Amino acid sequence: MIKVGIIGSTGYAGGELVRLLLQREDVEIKWYGSRSYIGQDYASVYANMFQLVDENCMDDNMKELAGLVDVVFTATPQGLCASLVDEEILSKVKVIDLSADFRIKDVGVYEQWYKLKHASPQFIGEAVYGLPEVNRDLVKSARLIANPGCFPTCSFLSVYPLVKEGLIDPNTLIIDAKSGTSGAGRGAKVDSLYCEVNENIKAYGVGVHRHTPEIEEQLSYAAGKPVTVSFTPHLVPMNRGILVTAYASLTGNASEEELRAAYE
Known part of the structure; x- marks a missing residue:
């Protein structure tokens, strides 16, 4: 035990x-x-x-x-x-x-x-x-x-296979993340109140969110070189969960089959 x-x-x-x-x-x-x-x-x-x-x-x-x-x-x-x-x-x-x-x-x-x-x-x-x-x-x-961290887990795992295999240029990465309100913790904060969040969506921590260096550090290990990303989190009216949509430029002419193979 x-x-x-x-x-x-x-x-x-x-x-x-x-x-x-x-x-x-x-x-x-x-x-x-x-x-x-x-x-x-x-x-x-x-x-x-x-x-x-x-x-x-x-x-x-x-x-x-x-x-x-x-x-x-x-x-x-x-x-x-x-x-x-x-x-x-x-x-x-x-x-x-x-x-x-x-x-x-x-x-x-x-x-x-x-x-x-x-x-x-x-x-x-x-x-x-x-x-x-x-x-x-x-x-x-x-x-x-x-x-x-929550955002780093979603962001890193979303693109890790492509970065590791060199199929995308990691410095072109744009990460758009949307999080539920429980990510802000249980403490009482005006920005997390029901009336502030319900039927609303907003970007926050633009350019300064403290999960940014964690994402960049882990992606740098995968790429074997320093990586800088554009990361913007958003608060959406749900209790929990994160949706990450990431965009990047291909380094070559990889086919759909090659991209799927990297994830598999």
């Missing part, structure tokens, strides 16, 4: 993580962490769990948690995981971070885009970008896994 602890279990990502892990017969969730609801029943936060979870919300004491479980998930705002993790913790448990703290290898790029001083840059080098379609074997042996 794999013992799991979750820090940030009451956010949208944390709640979904709980739902997925409860379906596994080989996992036992030992720690439902939530700084906002310490001491409250987890099922009082997500009432759909009332017959599934009979536990109280705990704090974010990762050192204590590391002595109780095999895997720690952190579904927290940027900067928190980096401020908590250390060598002692990583020597005991596998850490899977759902934030961006360890996704980007260039600490300067991270600090520029996220406006944060990285608290533990010494671990960036060993962190594995947790995209199993590309890094499956590395994920298995890693002790620190950086869970990919």
